[in-house]
Amino acid sequence: MSVDERKLDGNAIGGLLREIFTMEMTAAETTCAGCGAINALGRVDVYMDAPGAVVRCPSCESVLMRIVHGRGRYWVDLTGTRCLEFAES
Numbered sequence: 173m174s175v176d177e178r179k180l181d182g183n184a185i186g187g188l189l190r191e192i193f194t195m196e197m198t199a200a201e202t203t204c205a206g207c208g209a210i211n212a213l214g215r216v217d218v219y220m221d222a223p224g225a226v227v228r229c230p231s232c233e234s235v236l237m238r239i240v241h242g243r244g245r246y247w248v249d250l251t252g253t254r255c256l257e258f259a260e261s
């Protein structure tokens with residue numbers, strides 16, 4: 173499969189984020205550490221690469237976050253996200 177065929181939007185990780193943050197996160201906004209673009213999580217580019225998900229900025233394609241879930245644990249790498257903003261539930 174080509175890269176474009178594997179590309180999904182942020183809704184692909186809505187359930188995964190819900191497990192971690194215990195609230196609806198697809199409306200949360202990320203600020204890209206690379207280019208400063210602000211995007212709703214529902215609109216970012218998502219690649220479901222085993223064993224985890226890679227979230228990329230739709231503006232500059234930098235990695236915003238990596239989420240791996242396995243062996244009873246989660247690993248969340250937010251190095252590429254300068255800020256994650258979401259409403260209280």
Ligand SMILES: [Zn+2]
Binds near residue numbers: 208229230234
């Ligand atoms: Zn960016």
